[in-house]
Amino acid sequence: MKFYSYTDLSKDKVEAICLRQLEDDSSILERVKSIVTRVKNEGDKALFDYASQFDKVIMNKLYIDKEEIESIASTIPADAKSAIDTAYQNIRTFHASQANKEGRVETMEGVECWRETRAIEKVGLYVPGGSAVLPSTFLMLGIPALIAGCKEIVVCSPPQQDGKTNCYVAYCAVKLGIERIYLIGGAQAVAAMAYGTESVPKVYKIFGPGNRYVTQAKQLVQSAAGTAIDMPAGPSEVLVLADETANPSYVASDLLAQAEHGADSQAILVATSRKIIDKILERLEIQIKELPRREVTALAIANSYAVLVENLEQGMEFSNVYAPEHLILATEKFEQLIPLITNAGSVFLGNLTPESAGDYASGTNHTLPTSGFAKAYSGVSLDSFVKKITFQHISRKGLENIGSTVEILAAAEGLDAHKNAISIRLKG
Numbered sequence: 528m529k530f531y532s533y534t535d536l537s538k539d540k541v542e543a544i545c546l547r548q549l550e551d552d553s554s555i556l557e558r559v560k561s562i563v564t565r566v567k568n569e570g571d572k573a574l575f576d577y578a579s580q581f582d583k584v585i586m587n588k589l590y591i592d593k594e595e596i597e598s599i600a601s602t603i604p605a606d607a608k609s610a611i612d613t614a615y616q617n618i619r620t621f622h623a624s625q626a627n628k629e630g631r632v633e634t635m636e637g638v639e640c641w642r643e644t645r646a647i648e649k650v651g652l653y654v655p656g657g658s659a660v661l662p663s664t665f666l667m668l669g670i671p672a673l674i675a676g677c678k679e680i681v682v683c684s685p686p687q688q689d690g691k692t693n694c695y696v697a698y699c700a701v702k703l704g705i706e707r708i709y710l711i712g713g714a715q716a717v718a719a720m721a722y723g724t725e726s727v728p729k730v731y732k733i734f735g736p737g738n739r740y741v742t743q744a745k746q747l748v749q750s751a752a753g754t755a756i757d758m759p760a761g762p763s764e765v766l767v768l769a770d771e772t773a774n775p776s777y778v779a780s781d782l783l784a785q786a787e788h789g790a791d792s793q794a795i796l797v798a799t800s801r802k803i804i805d806k807i808l809e810r811l812e813i814q815i816k817e818l819p820r821r822e823v824t825a826l827a828i829a830n831s832y833a834v835l836v837e838n839l840e841q842g843m844e845f846s847n848v849y850a851p852e853h854l855i856l857a858t859e860k861f862e863q864l865i866p867l868i869t870n871a872g873s874v875f876l877g878n879l880t881p882e883s884a885g886d887y888a889s890g891t892n893h894t895l896p897t898s899g900f901a902k903a904y905s906g907v908s909l910d911s912f913v914k915k916i917t918f919q920h921i922s923r924k925g926l927e928n929i930g931s932t933v934e935i936l937a938a939a940e941g942l943d944a945h946k947n948a949i950s951i952r953l954k955g
């Protein structure tokens with residue numbers, strides 16, 4: 528892990544180390560463009576070919592239906608079933624609490640404005656399944672989609688070696704009432720949902736995290752096909768801000784938890800003394816040896832760094848520039864830092880709140896902006912699955928009250944037809 532001392536870094540250098548761009552980003556874009564174009568032009572045929580090329584599976588059908596889903600789901604071990612049930616309940620409770628009805632507002636006497644919520648009718652959910660299959664993501668996307676009332680929910684997830692999905696994903700589908708899973712992964716899944724193919728329905732908005740192919744494809748179809756996306760939710764990352772009250776073993780475990788997602792993940796340690804950094808890295812070296820995914824985890828750690836800061840406030844200053852997907856405040860003084868947070872996807876407070884709890888089961892959503900997009904995007908929530916439509920109603924009294932304001936502003940813009948739409952009513 529590289530090391531920096533914050534006070535020695537220029538502003539430009541801080542910006543530079545916060546960039547998540549990797550060397551081959553432009554080649555990923557070219558590859559994704561060609562995949563998306565082929566799916567758009569050739570539909571299912573391209574999907575079958577890509578399954579064989581990237582997922583190493585020969586598929587004779589691009590999906591599994593209710594009966595097969597139920598049969599796969601029935602093989603789930605009892606403890607996993609009950610863990611999914613608990614996670615489902617917590618995620619449902621938290622997301623259901625986000626459904627706030629707004630009232631009507633009278634901005635002037637007789638001028639009433641309000642918003643009504645409507646579900647996005649057709650949504651596409653991407654459940655990652657490359658280096659690890661993530662049924663937890665299925666819950667994170669499926670539950671708010673159901674609460675919102677989305678009518679058509681299309682689900683894509685890469686085929687596993689047997690050309691199917693696993694029992695955990697299948698059980699999530701049963702719980703969510705999803706009757707078809709498309710076994711398609713990567714950029715080709717995103718393209719299929721954006722343009723539609725013979726088998727895959729076209730959707731209005733695509734949700735879900737994924738590797739750099741998936742994330743790049745979502746950004747591409749947003750501009751090329753006009754498909755909305757939740758946000759760029761790419762390779763996982765965490766920034767841990769630690770002081771002398773942190774537990775080094777806990778911090779090491781949190782850094783490794785995100786690093787194990789993939790070689791392009793990042794785990795950033797920001798600490799108030801060199802001694803704390805050394806202790807945490809010592810623990811990390813011990814823990815990593817025990818991990819089954821230690822090789823890929825080590826690559827992510829090599830792509831990560833530690834930053835020495837003078838105090839927690841300076842640590843927050845750095846964190847806000849980095850804008851982490853996950854921010855862990857490994858300090859007993861977390862309360863005083865909350866007001867200083869301006870950019871982060873999801874925040875974990877204190878020494879007993881591991882980020883893994885949010886990944887699976889506490890209730891918050893784990894689909895979050897990465898690569899600095901937390902500066903402008905929120906993570907997935909119930910809001911992501913709905914549109915807020917504005918309404919207004921103006922009475923005769925309201926027209927009299929607002930009329931001249933609109934007429935004068937329309938005249939100022941030289942738009943007489945706008946002005947007339949008021950004048951004609953005032954006269955009538």
Ligand SMILES: NC(=O)c1ccc[n+]([C@@H]2O[C@H](COP(=O)([O-])OP(=O)(O)OC[C@H]3O[C@@H](n4cnc5c(N)ncnc54)[C@H](O)[C@@H]3O)[C@@H](O)[C@H]2O)c1
Pocket residue numbers: 558581582654655656657658659661664685686711712713714715736737738739740741759760761762763788789792852893894895896897
């Ligand atoms: N930001 C978030 O909210 C969040 C949440 C969960 C997971 N994640 C991230 O999601 C990612 C999941 O990645 P994954 O790879 O395990 O699964 P994935 O499902 O995102 O990608 C697998 C697919 O990538 C495609 N692919 C693989 N190699 C390719 C190549 N060389 N060219 C073109 N396409 C290729 C294949 O089609 C394959 O099906 C991880 O980076 C993880 O950190 C992020």
Ligand SMILES: N[C@H](CO)Cc1c[nH]c[nH+]1
Pocket residue numbers: 661663664762763764785852886893894895
């Ligand atoms: N940490 C991921 C979000 O970046 C979510 C996840 C799913 N499974 C385990 N972790």
Ligand SMILES: [Zn+2]
Pocket residue numbers: 763784785788886
């Ligand atoms: Zn995770």
